[in-house]
Amino acid sequence: MLESLGIAPDVERVYRSLVGSPSATVAELADAVALPPAEVEAALETLVDVGLALRGDGASYVGAPPAVALGALISEQHQGLRLAEQALATLAEQHRSAVAGQSIADLIEVVTGIDAIRHRFQQVQQAAEHEVRTFITAPFLAVRPGENAAEPAAVERGVGIRAVVERAALSEPGATAEAVESLRRGLELRVVDALPIKLVLADSDLALVQLEVGAGGEPGAVLIQRSGLLAALEALFEAVWLRAYPIDLPSLESGEVPTSGDGSDGPTAMDRRILGLMLAGLTDQAVASQLELSLRSVQRRLRHLQDLAGVHSRMQLGWYAARHGWA
Secondary structure, eight states, X not given: OOGGGTOOHHHHHHHHHHHTSSOEEHHHHHHHHTOOHHHHHHHHHHHHHTTSEEEOSTTEEXXXXXXXXXXXXXXXXXXXXXXXXXXXXXXXXXXXXXXXXXXXXXXXXXXXXXHHHHHHHHHHHHHOSSEXXXXXXXXXXXXXXXXXXXXXXXXXXXXXXXXXXXXXXGGSTTHHHHHHHHHHTTOEEEEESOOSSEEEEETTTEEEEEOOOXXXXXXXXXXXXXXXXXXXXXXXXXXXXXXXXXXXXXXXXXTTSOOOOTTSSSOOHXXXXXXXXXXXXXXXXXXXXXXXXXXXXXXXXXXXXXXXXXXXXXXXHHHHHHHTXXX
């Protein structure tokens, strides 16, 4: 019962026996508690040290009144607990300060300038062990189409890559060619009308978010370590990925696209390329620019394909082309 006060069970037995008599010797107590005299003597020394026993005349010992002696120990214990509570509060405040400092200095890094952003962009991809996830938006500032050397290196390491592309980005020079190369490497690509941010995620450990640049302002980005903010960015990516439209551009891989003669009943190789870009969401003008055709030629071919498919709208043509393997 007195263990909470630091009194061992055998010592407590000696004390209980001692307070039941006016005084007692080591031998008498040893007989009463059935312990060796040496252990009783050691217990008595402990009781004397903590104020629960006093040395009497000769070889006898007297037990201190429990109300006084134990009350003093309990008061001392309470004081110790209060000091511990004060220490806990101090340590908790030190810990909060340390964590707050870490969240600013270690968890978030502001990156300024095109070269620094490009360097961090490559580093984030190099750090990935399992998967890289990206939002690709226009315009391309730090890393232009064809300049992302970290992507093929990541694929060679066995890292999976998923990217969501903003439709406007596909109209940028070289963007379609890079998309084709990415698809050949096994990347998963999807397209949406618009994306809120430029983003690259390495596993669940790192994120790089490019910041909006005002007129005449220097480009900037934020590098984020594992944190609640990074988890929110992961959730954003997955939500956008689910509603994005898958991009499949086999028609742009000229060596693998089935071809038909211009006089046949099926689409030509150029028709398939036009359809592939149209299904990816590019405007007629963007398709014409990518394929180095005139706008009128693109529109004429699309009307011919509508007639060939027996449909009356671009949407119906898209459904027909997808179901019949035209693109």
